[in-house]
Amino acid sequence: MIGNRKLFLFTILLTTVALALTLLSVQTTHLLIQAVDAAESQPPGAIERLDPALASIVPADARVERVASGFKWTEGPIWIRAGYLLFAEIPSNTIRKLLPEGALSIFMQPSGYTGPTPYGGPEPGSNGMTLDHAGRLTVAGHALRSVWRLESLDPNGSKTVLADSYQGKALNSPNDLVYRSDGSLYFTDPPYGLPTQGDADPAKQLQVNGVYRIPAAEAQKPGVAPARAQLQLLVKDLPRPNGIAFSPDEKYFYVDNTEPKKLWMRYQVLKDGTLGKGEVFFDATSDPRPGWPDGMKVDQAGNLYSTGPGGIWIFSPSGKHLGTILLPHPAGNLNWGDADAKTLYITDSGEILRIRLKIAGVRP
Numbered sequence: 001m002i003g004n005r006k007l008f009l010f011t012i013l014l015t016t017v018a019l020a021l022t023l024l025s026v027q028t029t030h031l032l033i034q035a036v037d038a039a040e041s042q043p044p045g046a047i048e049r050l051d052p053a054l055a056s057i058v059p060a061d062a063r064v065e066r067v068a069s070g071f072k073w074t075e076g077p078i079w080i081r082a083g084y085l086l087f088a089e090i091p092s093n094t095i096r097k098l099l100p101e102g103a104l105s106i107f108m109q110p111s112g113y114t115g116p117t118p119y120g121g122p123e124p125g126s127n128g129m130t131l132d133h134a135g136r137l138t139v140a141g142h143a144l145r146s147v148w149r150l151e152s153l154d155p156n157g158s159k160t161v162l163a164d165s166y167q168g169k170a171l172n173s174p175n176d177l178v179y180r181s182d183g184s185l186y187f188t189d190p191p192y193g194l195p196t197q198g199d200a201d202p203a204k205q206l207q208v209n210g211v212y213r214i215p216a217a218e219a220q221k222p223g224v225a226p227a228r229a230q231l232q233l234l235v236k237d238l239p240r241p242n243g244i245a246f247s248p249d250e251k252y253f254y255v256d257n258t259e260p261k262k263l264w265m266r267y268q269v270l271k272d273g274t275l276g277k278g279e280v281f282f283d284a285t286s287d288p289r290p291g292w293p294d295g296m297k298v299d300q301a302g303n304l305y306s307t308g309p310g311g312i313w314i315f316s317p318s319g320k321h322l323g324t325i326l327l328p329h330p331a332g333n334l335n336w337g338d339a340d341a342k343t344l345y346i347t348d349s350g351e352i353l354r355i356r357l358k359i360a361g362v363r364p
Contacts, residue, residue, distance in 0.1 A: 046326045054323040067352045074347035078129040079337035090125035108155040112143040121195030128176035131364040140174035142193035169205035183218030188241040211235035243296040256293035261285045295333025299359040307331040336361030
């Protein structure tokens, strides 16, 4: 009788403990959901104002808005003239389509590596994107190790490879790209799209991590093989060239270097499209905040916007750091969107953010 009573009490105790743990688990889950909801509802950025001139660029009431989230690493945003944004989600090997109201869909998969075996690296997808003067999407293939053009905005349409090698050796992993008004195309080629992302990667054939120019890229006929002999190596002394942009008048060409030094370089553009000697536009190596020089763009007044430590750095045309759009994560790239080109869309690690500014950007 005593044994049964002990068993009965022990059963009640276990039931009580189990119920308490269940209630605690439910309460903890509820608190976690509340915390996530609160974090999602908070503005995902702030403005660091370092110079009064920033007031003519960033409104006093400017706020960073979260448009989409839930990704791992986003890159290469480009506003399509029909009224939507395309961006790369590199780990999933996709290009995504984002409507202004936030609706998302997969535009293309795969967008980069297409081999028969698993890629073996963290970034199998495509990277930077731009448009030529005819509105054709041009893509830095990254893990595909080429630069290619989509002949229509049909993701299943025909593609034309514009560059895939230099002097008989495969490109590393084209990263960012920009057209000049003469139809030539410039692109960077660091090793970040290789499986190990380093210079010692077994697949790396070129010793240099270069900046290149395709002289007649826009005039290349659909389906025709690249003019490989015409590819020009313009910059070969930067260890990790990454983002690129022209000044609005195309007198200057900007290239940033991600590591080990966090640099922005400026080059004079010569009449034949090649580059003069480079000079350091800004050095942020001493800034310890998360983030690095990567994608960059310019506005119509010549101000430069670039990812960097802590967020999006804004420079005057003379190289003065006017302020920073502070962000919660390291950003990969940015571009101008919406009808008036005054909305800056930002690929901030796993999120797509945007902010309204006063000056329209230069976009293709």
